[in-house]
Every structure is written in structure tokens, then in C-alpha cells.
Amino acid sequence: MALTIHLGAHKTASTHLQYSLRLAQPALMRGGVFYADPAQLRHPGLPLTDALATGRREYxxxxxxxxxxxxxxxxxxVLSEENILGGTRSSRICGRNGFVYPTAVARVRRTIELAGGGPVTLFLSVRDPAHFYVSAFALQMNHGAEVEFGAYLADRDPAQIGWTxxxxxxxxIPGVARVVVWRYEDYAALRPRLLARLLPPALAAGIPDPPPANESVTQAGYEWFVRRALNDSDIDLRLLVRRARNRFPRAEGHGPMRPLDAATYARSARKYDDQMALMGDLPGVEFLTP
Structure with missing residues (x-):
């Protein structure tokens, strides 16, 4: 019996992949695949995220x-849940030295144990560090937990994330047979090959490809959000960020949120390329490229 765990990371099209598989869940079950994602793993019937967060026997x-x-x-x-890696709060996502998802090993080990042990194949998407930080911050904005990107960054170097x-x-990790890795930026091009590795080939071909569902706040929306959040400490931040998305949508020509300077984005891209050049040579890793 095969065990596969898709770990995310956060903001790397995980939601799109999960929704695609969820749409095909009846066909997957008929084809011999048990599939669970956040729709099940964050709820009482199969409370994996609560189990990892608390370690309590009731979960x-x-x-x-x-x-x-x-x-x-x-x-x-097949399990798919980005929170297995950890959370995206400023204090949890990364250390100052680029040590990303510091609790990931313990959480993945516990997940494998709860699933009955390996061998297991892990699937992981990675992303340009600067863009990953900005998207993770936007996720925390949506939760009402953050207002200003600088405070979220907390003096860390946004280009320094150690994906390798x-x-x-x-x-x-004991029991891990292979880690399949790909760049978020290549997701659309790699999606058919990725599904063929994630699922039995006969089932992979029938997975639907729905349109993207999540739209992040734009730069104009972010600036509007910050001004209003700082002027009213009692305002509901989750409502405010929804208003920012609706007021300054990409469909009206507003560009994506870019709170960093051009030099930082360029430095991040170079560091990312350097890491990806090493990824395929890591033992036990299959690095998918277009």
C-alpha cells in the first residue's frame, strides 16, 4: 500500500491542486485512492492539524x-495539507538565517507515524523567496493577523530562504523514500507530469483543471489597507482586506503587491536560481523541470 503526502508549501498553488483532486474524489475512491486535504484534515472527523498542533490523544x-x-x-x-510543514505566522515561518519551516521535520515524522509508517513519497513545491514571503504575509493579512509587511519580515533577509x-x-526522515520537488513558477507546465506521479496514471488523466480561485491583494489595495488599518485600531482587519481586494482588483489593471525594492527582488531571483541548480543533485530527490 502506497502512502503519498503533498506538503505544499504555502502559496505555491496548493489550493488549486487540492481543489482539482477534490473535484475528482469520487473517481479517486473508485480507483483505489483515499484522498484527504484541508477540507477533511482541519475538521473533527480527521483532525490532523489539531493533532500536530497539540499532540493531544483526543486528536x-x-x-x-x-x-x-x-x-x-x-x-x-494521498494526503495534501500545507500546514503539515508548519504555519505562516512571522514567528514560525522562518528564522533570520533562512531556516524555513523550523518544525517541519517533527511534524512530518508525526504525520508519517499517524498514517502507519512509510515508505512514503513527499511532494513539495517551492517558490522564489521574496515572492514567497510576500504571499505568506498576504495570507496572514487575510487572517487579520498582520498589517505592515516590514513588521512581518522582522529584519529577516527576504531573499534568504533555504529550500535546499x-x-x-x-x-x-526515516521512512521517506523520495521527495518530489518542483518550482511553483513551473506548476502550470508541469501539472500533467506532477499528477502522473501523484496518482495512478489512469486516474491522473481525468483530473479537472479549474480556474485559479485565490486572488491576493494588489499593491494599491495593500497601501489603502495599511492607511486605514493604522488609522483605526478597532477595525475588523479581515473585512478590511476583503474590501481592499474588491476596491483595487487586478481585473482593473492594478498590479500585484510589491512591498520590496527591485534590487531585493533581483537578488532573491539569483539566490533562488542558485538553489534550484543544486536541487536535482540532492540524494533521494526528484526535481521536476519543464
Whole structure:
């Protein structure tokens, strides 16, 4: 019986991939694949995120029982949940030295144990560090947890995220047979090949490709949001960011949020290219490229 875990990362088209698979869930089940994503893994019936966050038996036991049942019934078990890696709060996502998702190894190990052990194939998408930071910040904005990007960054270098270090740590977890990695920027081009590795080939061909669902706030919307948030400490930030998206949409020509200077984006792109040049040579890693 095969175990596959898609880890994300956050803001790397994970939601689109999850929604695609969810639309095909009845066909997957008929084809011998048990699939679960945040729609199940963040709710009481299969509370994986609560189990990882608390370590309490009231969450651990139901997860282990449900996944043991799934592995007994289905030849393939596929889990997709970006929060297995950790969260996107400023204090949790990355250290000053670029050590991204510092609790990922412990959380992935626990997930594998709850699922009955390996061998397991991990799937991970990575993204240009500067753009990853900005998108993670936008996610926290949506949750009402952040207002200003500078405060979220907390003096960290936005170009310094160690994706290769994270992949090395993940590939060294007992029970991990392989880590499949791709760049978020290549997702559209790689999607058919990615699905063919994630699922049995006969099922992969039938996965729908819905339009993108998530639209982040634009630069004009972000500036409007910050002005109003700082002028009214009692305002509902989640409502305010929704208003910012609606008031300054991309459809009306507003550009994406870019709170960093051009030199930082360029430096981040160079560092990202350097890391990706090394990714395919890491042991136990399959690096997908177009």
C-alpha cells in the first residue's frame, strides 16, 4: 500500500491542486485512492492539524484510527495539507538565517507515524523567496493577523530562504523514500507530469483543471489597507482586506503587491536560481523541470 503526502508549501498553488483532486474524489475512491486535504484534515472527523498542533490523544487517536482504516481499504493513500510543514505566522515561518519551516521535520515524522509508517513519497513545491514571503504575509493579512509587511519580515533577509536545506531535512526522515520537488513558477507546465506521479496514471488523466480561485491583494489595495488599518485600531482587519481586494482588483489593471525594492527582488531571483541548480543533485530527490 502506497502512502503519498503533498506538503505544499504555502502559496505555491496548493489550493488549486487540492481543489482539482477534490473535484475528482469520487473517481479517486473508485480507483483505489483515499484522498484527504484541508477540507477533511482541519475538521473533527480527521483532525490532523489539531493533532500536530497539540499532540493531544483526543486528536491523535482518531487520526491514527481513520488513516489505518483507509490504508486497510485502499491501495493508495494521498494526503495534501500545507500546514503539515508548519504555519505562516512571522514567528514560525522562518528564522533570520533562512531556516524555513523550523518544525517541519517533527511534524512530518508525526504525520508519517499517524498514517502507519512509510515508505512514503513527499511532494513539495517551492517558490522564489521574496515572492514567497510576500504571499505568506498576504495570507496572514487575510487572517487579520498582520498589517505592515516590514513588521512581518522582522529584519529577516527576504531573499534568504533555504529550500535546499528544507529538502535535505525532509529526505532524511526515516521512512521517506523520495521527495518530489518542483518550482511553483513551473506548476502550470508541469501539472500533467506532477499528477502522473501523484496518482495512478489512469486516474491522473481525468483530473479537472479549474480556474485559479485565490486572488491576493494588489499593491494599491495593500497601501489603502495599511492607511486605514493604522488609522483605526478597532477595525475588523479581515473585512478590511476583503474590501481592499474588491476596491483595487487586478481585473482593473492594478498590479500585484510589491512591498520590496527591485534590487531585493533581483537578488532573491539569483539566490533562488542558485538553489534550484543544486536541487536535482540532492540524494533521494526528484526535481521536476519543464
Amino acid at each position: 491523535l487517536d482518531p487520526v491514527a484510527k481513520r488513516l489505518a482504516h483507509a490504508r486497510a481499504l485502499y491501495p493508495e493513500v 536545506g528544507l529538502v535535505r531535512r525532509l529526505s532524511g
